[in-house]
Amino acid sequence: MPATIHRPRPPVLSLIGNTPLVPLHFAAENRTLYAKAEFLNPSGSIKDRLALCVIEDAEQRGLLQADSVILECTSGNTGISLAMVGAAKGYKVKILMSDSASVERRYLIEQFGGEVQLFKATQGYGTGIQLSLEMAAKDARYFLPRQFENQINAQDHEEHTGREILSQMHGLVDAFVAGYGTGGTLTGCGRAIRAANPAAKIYAMEPAEAAMLSGEMPCCHFIEGVAGGYVPPLLRSAHIDAPVKVTSNDALAMTRRLNREFGLLVGTSSGANVTAALRVAGDLGPESRVVTVLCDRAERYYSTRLFARNNPAGE
Numbered sequence: 517m518p519a520t521i522h523r524p525r526p527p528v529l530s531l532i533g534n535t536p537l538v539p540l541h542f543a544a545e546n547r548t549l550y551a552k553a554e555f556l557n558p559s560g561s562i563k564d565r566l567a568l569c570v571i572e573d574a575e576q577r578g579l580l581q582a583d584s585v586i587l588e589c590t591s592g593n594t595g596i597s598l599a600m601v602g603a604a605k606g607y608k609v610k611i612l613m614s615d616s617a618s619v620e621r622r623y624l625i626e627q628f629g630g631e632v633q634l635f636k637a638t639q640g641y642g643t644g645i646q647l648s649l650e651m652a653a654k655d656a657r658y659f660l661p662r663q664f665e666n667q668i669n670a671q672d673h674e675e676h677t678g679r680e681i682l683s684q685m686h687g688l689v690d691a692f693v694a695g696y697g698t699g700g701t702l703t704g705c706g707r708a709i710r711a712a713n714p715a716a717k718i719y720a721m722e723p724a725e726a727a728m729l730s731g732e733m734p735c736c737h738f739i740e741g742v743a744g745g746y747v748p749p750l751l752r753s754a755h756i757d758a759p760v761k762v763t764s765n766d767a768l769a770m771t772r773r774l775n776r777e778f779g780l781l782v783g784t785s786s787g788a789n790v791t792a793a794l795r796v797a798g799d800l801g802p803e804s805r806v807v808t809v810l811c812d813r814a815e816r817y818y819s820t821r822l823f824a825r826n827n828p829a830g831e
């Protein structure tokens with residue numbers, strides 16, 4: 517059996533995390549939100565944190581060998597992040613991605629040297645997760661990060677993202693609002709914030725067209741990266757005060773507003789999170805301190821409705 521390895525952390529990976537928290541003032545609404553700028557992570561999304569912590573955890577536990585292949589099912593951002601960490605540390609990465617994910621995500625993974633295998637989007641993340649388990653059962657070289665159930669995912673957000681937010685807000689957070697893909701961000705940040713202030717409220721943004729926490733059936737929405745037709749195991753243990761439903765069109769409109777009025781070149785789930793957070797702050801009052809997340813950069817959405825020209829409604 518090949519020897520396990522532990523590769524030192526290359527400099528690019530020290531750029532992950534410690535992202536700024538930017539105040540966003542909405543004059544017409546008389547509200548200020550606080551947004552964690554996760555799009556500034558080196559590969560462009562919050563998922564860099566997950567990729568680094570699961571790979572270093574696997575190294576420490578002796579689960580990675582020289583011939584290991586990191587295999588994960590993802591809506592794309594995790595794939596880009598794993599491919600980046602894999603490139604920097606010298607591991608092979610194979611990504612199972614829904615055919616509904618934007619083509620830019622595929623190009624970015626391949627540019628980092630990762631391999632992409634597409635599966636049909638119709639059955640949600642469950643299809644890709646099942647496929648990854650079947651592949652790993654047949655070939656021992658595959659290492660599965662299992663982002664949807666790996667407690668390290670939520671734990672890392674609790675110990676880093678959540679604590680960074682608390683320190684940047686001087687401990688004063690009334691509410692935290694985020695969408696869920698794996699649920700790692702919501703579960704981990706929620707835990708850290710409520711440990712410091714048990715009265716803080718935690719809200720789960722979900723697409724109105726796929727509001728599974730609200731008891732509705734998943735359907736087609738355009739907020740990539742969240743609500744993949746699956747309530748992830750990690751989220752089941754999370755404290756959530758209430759879901760906040762956001763339509764795809766509202767998310768797209770707010771994302772364009774962030775792009776054009778705030779100069780923040782972020783993607784659609786950031787617009788969805790800000791829409792939900794603004795609604796929560798609307799209810800909590802002008803002095804409320806509501807924190808949300810700007811998850812990724814806009815450049816991975818060129819081929820999507822976000823960049824559709826002469827089409828303000830995003831149709």
Ligand SMILES: Cc1ncc(COP(=O)(O)O)c(C=O)c1O
Nearest residue numbers: 593696697698699701741785811
């Ligand atoms: C664009 C985007 N926003 C939000 C999320 C949700 O993050 P989490 O997986 O921590 O729930 C993801 C996850 O894939 C994402 O890609």
